[in-house]
Amino acid sequence: MASQTIENHRQGAEVHRGDDLCKKKSVQLLEKLGLPKGLLPLENVEEFGYNHAAGFMWLIQKKKKEHTFKKIKQTVSYATEVTAFVEQHKMKKITGVKTKELLLWFSVIEVYIDDPATEKITFKTGTGLSDSFPVSAFELE
Secondary structure, eight states, rough: OOOHHHHHHTTEEEEEESSSHHHHHHHHHHHHHEEEEEESOOEEEEEEEEEETTEEEEEEEESOOOEEETTEEEEEEEEEEEEEEEETTTEEEEEEEEEETTTTTEEEEEEEOOOGTTTTEEEEESSEEEEEEGGGGGGGO
């Protein structure tokens, strides 16, 4: 069941269903925004939506997924519903994404590339902590 936030942005949105098509469309959107194509390594995606006017995107998958980005040994958890407001080189007001630091999980609320020339991507948590990594760590595996 989609959240109220998704329902509020569904009208006028481009909506796709089916795992293969949803993955393809989400990768195309990341590429268009100048973000790494492997940033959202989700499985069994049931729906992908993007409201161009609001800059709002969402992905709904069958069950939550944990993924470890091997190059940086960073584990990220993706809820069944992932949403974000997107713009060039940035995802903000993210919901459904958490990162593990030591034994604690922190919600990721923003992902951005300040200067594409540096090839660094920064992840900001709800606690105000942020960490930067090479963009190459998030390419499609």
